[in-house]
Amino acid sequence: MQQDYMGxxxxxxxxxxxxxxxxxxxxxxTLQNLSYLKPEDLQQIRKPEELFEKQMNVFVENGHKALDYMQKSFAIFENSxxxxxxxxxxxxxxxxxxM
Incomplete structure (x- = not known):
């Protein structure tokens, strides 16, 4: 009985x-794979539009990664x-x- 309980x-x-x-x-x-602007990327910027474009690209990439994270976390919760x-x-x- 005790072994069954412990098992x-x-x-x-x-x-x-x-x-x-x-x-x-x-x-x-997920945290390791988040995208961000590196200093090398910032050095190559010549116009403000380029900075905005790079920031939007990072934003979209991270948005997709957040959606993937949510999908995987819900799958873990569902399986549990x-x-x-x-x-x-x-x-x-x-x-x-x-009985």
């Missing part, structure tokens, strides 16, 4: 930690909820079968 507890904690680890990895990758709901369903069916 269930360990399994549950792994399922709770996995989405958090995935989110932390996604956060780190699906696995939890599956386990609750299986556990409740097993409990009903024992």
């Amino acid at each position: 269930n507890w360990s399994s549950m904690m792994h399922r709770v930690q996995k989405p958090l680890q995935d989110m932390m990895e996604l956060n780190a990758r 909820l699906m696995s939890i709901s599956r386990e609750v369903k299986n556990t409740s069916e097993q409990a009903r079968g024992r």
Whole structure:
């Protein structure tokens, strides 16, 4: 009985930690991949329009990366909820079968 309890507890904690680890990895990758203007880019600018154009390009790139981040984070959340709901369903069916 004690081993079942500890095994269930360990399994549950792994399922709770996995989405958090995935989110932390996604956060780190997203922050590392954000675009920004480098000093070399600023040295090449001759007109104010060029600065505005470069800033808009960076803004659009980062906007796409933010959308990708949201899509991936919702997928992680969805997978987490699906696995939890599956386990609750299986556990409740097993409990009903024992009665």
